[in-house]
Amino acid sequence: xxxxxxxxxxxxxxxxxxxxxxxxxxxxxxxxxxxxxxxxxxxxxxxxxxxxxxxxxxxxxxxxxxxxxxxxxxxxxxxxxxxxxxxxxxxxxxxxxxxxxxxxxxxxxxxxxxxxxxxxxxxxxxxxxxxxxxxxxxxxxxxxxxxxxxxxxxxxxxxxxxxxxxxxxxxxxxxxxxxxxxxxxxxxxxxxxxxxxxxxxxxxxxxxxxxxxx
Numbered sequence: 001x002x003x004x005x006x007x008x009x010x011x012x013x014x015x016x017x018x019x020x021x022x023x024x025x026x027x028x029x030x031x032x033x034x035x036x037x038x039x040x041x042x043x044x045x046x047x048x049x050x051x052x053x054x055x056x057x058x059x060x061x062x063x064x065x066x067x068x069x070x071x072x073x074x075x076x077x078x079x080x081x082x083x084x085x086x087x088x089x090x091x092x093x094x095x096x097x098x099x100x101x102x103x104x105x106x107x108x109x110x111x112x113x114x115x116x117x118x119x120x121x122x123x124x125x126x127x128x129x130x131x132x133x134x135x136x137x138x139x140x141x142x143x144x145x146x147x148x149x150x151x152x153x154x155x156x157x158x159x160x161x162x163x164x165x166x167x168x169x170x171x172x173x174x175x176x177x178x179x180x181x182x183x184x185x186x187x188x189x190x191x192x193x194x195x196x197x198x199x200x201x202x203x204x205x206x207x208x209x210x211x212x213x214x
Contacts, residue, residue, distance in 0.1 A: 005031030006039040013048050019061035021071050021079050022049075052076060053122045073122055077111065086115030087137045091130065095149035099170060101163070112136050112149075138185050141178040143170050147194070148186045156193035168197050 008030045016022060027036050044051040050058050050070075058071045081088045088111040096102045108126045114137055118129040139145040147170055151159065159167070171179060171194070183191055 001031055002035045002038065005035040006042065009036065009039045010043055010048070013043060013059070016059045018059050019069065019071065020059045021052075021076055022057045022059070023080075023083065024055040024057075025083070053120055056080070056122065070123070073109070073125055073127075076122060077109075077127065081111075081113070081115075084115055086113050086129075088113045088129065089137055089139070089145055089149065091149050092153045095146045095153060099146050099150055101150060101166065135185055139182040141174045141182050143174040144179050144182040147171055148182060148190055151190045151193055152187065156189055159193070164197055164200075167194075168200070171198065 009027050012027065012030075013022070024036060024040055027040070030036060031039070040049070040051075040057065043049045044057060047060060050060055050068075052058055052071065056076065061069050063069055077088065090098050091110045091112045093102065093106045094109045094111070097104070097106055107124060108128065110128045110130055112132045113129040114134065115129060115131065117131050118127075120127050139148065147167055150167065154163075174182075183194060186194065
């Protein structure tokens with residue numbers, strides 16, 4: 001049975017495209033969990049498969065100049081969240097990085113989630129899924145969601161004028177309707193700070209922003 005599981009998984013892996021992300025759960029039904037684990041462990045020591053983290057693998061993809069290319073961590077996280085049918089949002093330093101407000105790549109990435117708490121590693125990067133109330137995940141805009149998380153992380157009182165201008169500029173690219181919706185979901189301090197920030201601009205993304213109520 002163990003040899004059959006190995007052969008079946010090897011055949012399935014050979015059909016995958018270079019760069020494709022695969023999970024150990026993809027091979028359920030090919031044998032027992034023990035045999036699946038053993039087969040993946042053996043195959044990942046060859047050129048057919050690479051291990052990223054516990055139960056997470058990818059098919060090697062090579063660039064003629066750069067050599068082997070590892071999957072983007074954010075892509076892996078999105079696929080994992082999709083498989084588990086949970087919502088996620090970048091939080092903390094991770095939100096700052098996605099906005100380009102820091103060039104330092106966080107080695108610890110925190111995501112708010114509608115699912116269970118989870119901590120794992122992808123190579124040298126530590127990933128943490130932090131369960132939160134549905135309200136925290138109800139924001140709609142990609143930009144406004146990141147800005148709200150960034151302000152929460154930094155604290156309004158520690159944001160200088162230059163950084164404030166950058167945050168305001170980001171928000172001018174968000175849909176006014178979505179921004180109004182998302183601000184109502186922010187904490188009181190973050191709401192007040194962002195509303196004040198928008199009022200300092202002579203041309204607001206939408207004049208009604210000044211009339212938004214918590």
